[in-house]
Amino acid sequence: MDIIRSADSMAEWSRKARLAGKTIGLVPTMGALHQGHISLINKARRENDLLVVSIFVNPLQFAPGEDYARYPRDEERDLSITGKAGADAVFTPDAGSFSEGEKTIISVPGMNKLLCGESRPTHFDGVTTVVAKLFNVTGANKAYFGEKDFQQLVIVKRMVSDLRIPVEVVGCPTIRESDGLAMSSRNRYLDADERIRGLSLRSGILEAQRMVKEGIREANKIEESVKKILNEANLTIDYVSICHPDTLNKIDHLDGPARILVAAKVGKTRLIDNDSV
Amino acid sequence: MDIIRSADSMAEWSRKARLAGKTIGLVPTMGALHQGHISLINKARRENDLLVVSIFVNPLQFAPGEDYARYPRDEERDLSITGKAGADAVFTPDAGSFSEGEKTIISVPGMNKLLCGESRPTHFDGVTTVVAKLFNVTGANKAYFGEKDFQQLVIVKRMVSDLRIPVEVVGCPTIRESDGLAMSSRNRYLDADERIRGLSLRSGILEAQRMVKEGIREANKIEESVKKILNEANLTIDYVSICHPDTLNKIDHLDGPARILVAAKVGKTRLIDNDSV
Numbered sequence: 001m002d003i004i005r006s007a008d009s010m011a012e013w014s015r016k017a018r019l020a021g022k023t024i025g026l027v028p029t030m031g032a033l034h035q036g037h038i039s040l041i042n043k044a045r046r047e048n049d050l051l052v053v054s055i056f057v058n059p060l061q062f063a064p065g066e067d068y069a070r071y072p073r074d075e076e077r078d079l080s081i082t083g084k085a086g087a088d089a090v091f092t093p094d095a096g097s098f099s100e101g102e103k104t105i106i107s108v109p110g111m112n113k114l115l116c117g118e119s120r121p122t123h124f125d126g127v128t129t130v131v132a133k134l135f136n137v138t139g140a141n142k143a144y145f146g147e148k149d150f151q152q153l154v155i156v157k158r159m160v161s162d163l164r165i166p167v168e169v170v171g172c173p174t175i176r177e178s179d180g181l182a183m184s185s186r187n188r189y190l191d192a193d194e195r196i197r198g199l200s201l202r203s204g205i206l207e208a209q210r211m212v213k214e215g216i217r218e219a220n221k222i223e224e225s226v227k228k229i230l231n232e233a234n235l236t237i238d239y240v241s242i243c244h245p246d247t248l249n250k251i252d253h254l255d256g257p258a259r260i261l262v263a264a265k266v267g268k269t270r271l272i273d274n275d276s277v
Numbered sequence: 278m279d280i281i282r283s284a285d286s287m288a289e290w291s292r293k294a295r296l297a298g299k300t301i302g303l304v305p306t307m308g309a310l311h312q313g314h315i316s317l318i319n320k321a322r323r324e325n326d327l328l329v330v331s332i333f334v335n336p337l338q339f340a341p342g343e344d345y346a347r348y349p350r351d352e353e354r355d356l357s358i359t360g361k362a363g364a365d366a367v368f369t370p371d372a373g374s375f376s377e378g379e380k381t382i383i384s385v386p387g388m389n390k391l392l393c394g395e396s397r398p399t400h401f402d403g404v405t406t407v408v409a410k411l412f413n414v415t416g417a418n419k420a421y422f423g424e425k426d427f428q429q430l431v432i433v434k435r436m437v438s439d440l441r442i443p444v445e446v447v448g449c450p451t452i453r454e455s456d457g458l459a460m461s462s463r464n465r466y467l468d469a470d471e472r473i474r475g476l477s478l479r480s481g482i483l484e485a486q487r488m489v490k491e492g493i494r495e496a497n498k499i500e501e502s503v504k505k506i507l508n509e510a511n512l513t514i515d516y517v518s519i520c521h522p523d524t525l526n527k528i529d530h531l532d533g534p535a536r537i538l539v540a541a542k543v544g545k546t547r548l549i550d551n552d553s554v
Contacts, residue, residue, distance in 0.1 A: 104439035136441045162381035164413045
């Protein structure tokens with residue numbers, strides 16, 4: 001497995017691979033790999049000639065006061081995981097060097113300020129800008145993103161389609177702990193009590209699905225029930241929102257494809273989850 | 278010569294060419310081709326296996342009230358010129374279809390609101406967004422831009438470098454009429470009197486170069502002399518500015534690379550010109 005630390009070397013690696021007719025699958029990560037990442041890596045391994053995993057804690061997607069500095073980093077463990085999973089290359093540019101001194105910003109107005117973008121207004125511009133660079137540098141044919149970060153997935157898909165970036169964005173199901181908590185590198189911030197209270201995100205979503213199955217169609221009514229569950233677990237709700245899965249526009253009356261997205265703080269840790277309803 | 282009207286067909290054409298190991302040169306234009314374009318086309322023809330000329334009057338780079346509707350269009354003549362120049366393909370997507378319904382915007386803050394961006398604040402975002410799409414769809418190895426639109430050239434170079442788009446941006450010298458007027462598709466808007474008064478942009482720049490040669494180093498003094506020449510020709514000055522050629526930052530004292538950029542209206546027609554000083 002090649003460990004590549006400069007964008008120039010990565011571009012050269014990918015150029016050679018493409019010239020040799022190989023297809024490249026990319027799994028973009030911020031490291032601290034868990035089973036969620038591993039499921040993406042395994043799928044990418046099966047579907048492409050070559051597999052690149054990128055590990056880059058992207059400063060552009062953290063606002064001042066967020067957890068950039070304390071975001072978990074464990075390169076040795078991550079490299080061991082990617083090696084065992086059969087990655088051909090790990091692209092892990094030095095902190096900052098991949099996004100330092102830059103001016104250019106890619107943004108998707110109309111989507112980047114909704115939902116998580118309300119409390120994190122610069123977050124998605126940071127994501128799209130750096131993800132586009134990763135696509136360009138790795139020359140990936142396919143790139144794999146978890147549905148856990150659903151808004152990110154939708155926005156990245158939209159960027160790729162709008163800018164006609166020659167990559168196929170593949171969304172993959174959320175992987176959960178045995179008790180239902182969506183896997184996240186941030187789960188390690190939770191203490192034992194918070195860990196249990198955090199489960200209410202999943203309970204709320206299951207309740208929403210139950211209500212829809214029962215025939216309830218008013219989004220507002222469903223959202224209120226979910227909020228009640230989160231409040232009972234003493235979470236600080238950021239949003240509970242039923243949206244169209246392609247546009248992220250709010251849905252009032254459920255009569256077609258819909259997704260419920262939930263974000264809340266347990267103590268100091270912000271958790272998100274989502275599912276179709 | 279292939280005439281390609283959809284982005285999907287263009288992407289497929291380019292994918293095949295790249296797989297066959299061919300290099301692709303792109304000359305992005307808005308049509309109404311003149312000798313300036315032809316010089317780019319000839320250079321691109323020499324330096325690449327395959328030559329693509331795009332013709333797309335990009336609505337995103339025109340603000341309401343600008344000349345989008347009346348911008349000169351003459352497809353038959355343009356196709357004849359590109360055919361004679363040996364283009365392998367002309368990519369000419371239907372008006373609007375290439376940029377309709379899109380959300381994603383690429384911008385280069387810190388450069389896109391300077392100079393021409395002061396009076397045309399959305400112009401360069403429109404340019405960078407569509408130029409990036411053209412790069413992605415044509416899979417170009419090299420793309421050719423005239424120095425006539427110097428700020429555009431610098432901003433596109435910056436975008437490519439920041440986003441690591443795998444294309445080489447080649448800047449080419451401004452081509453001029455025999456009397457010195459920089460070639461532009463908008464020159465045809467000028468009546469006989471305006472045509473003569475428009476020459477003052479070039480006279481002003483020549484005067485600036487003469488002053489620098491004489492040893493004058495204060496940018497302000499030089500800019501004032503150029504403004505006087507433009508005022509005497511009864512032009513409405515937009516800006517006269519001496520800048521660093523890479524950053525476009527204003528220069529006060531000339532002691533290294535510098536570029537003078539000029540924009541002014543002759544009647545209703547806005548003209549620009551620039552040169553190194």
